[in-house]
Structures are given as C-alpha cells and as structure tokens.
Amino acid sequence: MPTLRLGELAERIACKLVGDPNVLISGVNTIDAAGPGELSFVHNEKYISAIPNSRASAIVVPMDLETEFRPLLRSADPYVTFGEAMRIFLPKRQRPEPGSHPTAMIHPTARIDPTASIGPFCCIEEGVHIGPEVTVMAGCQIGQGTFIGAGSWIYPNVVIGAAVRTGQDVIVHSGTVLISPVCEVIAENENAGRKFLTEIGKDVEIGASVTVEPGRNHPTRIGPGTKLDNLVRIGAEARIGDDCIIVAQVSIGAGVTIGNNVTLAGQVCIEPHRRVGDEVMVGAKSLISDEVEDRAVVSGIPALRHDQDLRLKAHLRRLPKLFQRVEALERSLQYPSDEPS
Incomplete structure (x- = not known):
C-alpha cells in the first residue's frame, strides 16, 4: 500500500x-x-x-x-x-495470468481472447465468445452462444446460461445464476443475426446469489451502470434502466419496466408487468402493485407516496388508544358491549 x-x-x-x-x-x-x-x-x-x-x-x-x-x-x-x-x-484486484486452466472444459467452437483467463473446472459451451481481459474464475459454467464483454470479471461458481450478452467491465459475484434454456438459442453461424435472451449493459455489477430469468419474446435487460446487491431476483423480460441501485432481496416480476436512476431499497417486491419511472426511490419492504410516476418517492404495502405512508402508519399506531376511547365512550353512554357475556 x-x-x-x-x-x-x-x-x-x-x-x-x-x-x-x-x-x-x-x-x-x-x-x-x-x-x-x-x-x-x-x-x-x-x-x-x-x-x-x-x-x-x-x-x-x-x-x-x-x-x-x-x-x-x-x-x-x-x-x-x-x-x-x-x-x-487498498490493494488493487490482480487479474490472473491469461490462459485456460488444464481442468477447464472448453468446446472447440468457443472463441476465447488470448488475454482472457479461464479458471479451474470451468465449462465453456458451444459458440461462447469471451472478450479481451475477461476473468472467469473456478467452477463457472457459460452456456451456448453467450458473449462476455471485455474486462468482465466472473467470480467462482457462477452459472451463465445460453444466449446471454454482457457489456464491458461487468462483474458477477459467486453463486449467481443467469438462466437461459438451450432450446431458445439462435446462433446458426457467425454471419447470422444472434438472438440474446438476456442482455447486461457495461459496468453492471451483480451481487452474490442473484437470479436473472431469460426473456422469450423480448430479452431481459439490465442497463449500463446498474448495481445489484445479493439475493436479487429478476423475472423474465424485465427491463431495468441505467444507473439503478437495487438492494438485497428485491424481487422484480416478469415484464416489469424500471426507468433510469431508480433506487430500490431492501426486500422491495414489484408485481409483474408494472412500470416504475425514472429517478424513483422505493422504501424498504415495499410492494409495488401499480404504476409509479417519474421522480416519485414511495413506500409501504401497497406502496404509497412516502408522506402518505408515514401518515397512515402514524394513524395505525394511534388505533389502540382510539379503541380505548371508543370503549370508554360506549360505557359512558351505556351502549351494550360487543363482547360475549
């Protein structure tokens, strides 16, 4: 140092x-x-x-x-x-020496840049393209037709399914699974158009034990610069914009559209096919069950404007005293009790 x-x-x-x-x-x-x-x-x-x-x-x-x-x-x-x-x-992360470990299983049709590093016991399937200065650490599996952009770093025991495309300088931490069924791969030859089922933009970082499901009619997309914490789940055909922050244990339903510069705090759940606008902030443990407009700040179950949610919670905390006051009022007026005798 x-x-x-x-x-x-x-x-x-x-x-x-x-x-x-x-x-x-x-x-x-x-x-x-x-x-x-x-x-x-x-x-x-x-x-x-x-x-x-x-x-x-x-x-x-x-x-x-x-x-x-x-x-x-x-x-x-x-x-x-x-x-x-x-x-x-703090010490800089050192890339391993270029080359493939002898225990790595690499399909003959895979194209791996000479400056890339493939660790022990990796499985690189048919038609995979791994760009310059990529690091794939021990025990990773990369499925058919997948493209890994230059400078990316794939930590141990990551599973990247078929037909996934990552941009440059993407980081994927251990235990993450980017699932794509092999039957959906379209990669007939080098000159044909290639269909990717999951697209991850440049400078994206994906935490540990994240699950990203592939699209079918449209690709699942994560925009450039977005950061995902651990234990996030992203449903099929979800579209996440640029420079978003998604904290741990968030669940994003299938077909959800999220704008740019959005912050989702821990354990947020977004129901399928909802839209969240640009520059939105969502409080922890919230449920998004409707559209959220641009630059909104929301929280709660279901999510409301943050000030409305705080007001509602304040009223809820007052309910016990309110019940006591109502009971006292009923007794003073000699109303019959609702409780069984």
Missing part, C-alpha cells in the same frame, strides 16, 4: 485540511479500530463520541462538525470521500 502525506491526500480527494499536512497516511480503518498511520471517517452523529478516543492519524468529518481532534479532513460527504481514500490505499 502507498504512503502519502496528508496534504497530498487532501488534494487527491478534494478535502479541506485542518492541521499538519506532513502526517503520513498508509491505510484506512474504522473510527474505533484505526491506529497510527491510518485514516478514518465520521459521517453519522452516532459515532461523534468516538472521535476523542480514536488513535487514527487523521479523520474525515463533515464540514460543520466541531471537534478538537487534529488533523482533520473536512468533506461535504465524508462517506463518499472515505471511499475514494479506500481506492487509493
């Missing part, structure tokens, strides 16, 4: 330095675990009390935070800034 003077680091991550610019930083750590030579950060009021006892050599803090600790790096968004520092200090 590199060692940088704090003044140089402040310039690289665009922070305001308060204190000694010559302090040496060689790593990053959490506020309670950081020691000499390490940078930490505080972005939440919950952790402010840990600052005086921290052994970190410097801390990234919000612009308006008052503290006697020195030196500091002040940032408009400490969380993002600390992520930039992590990219500087």
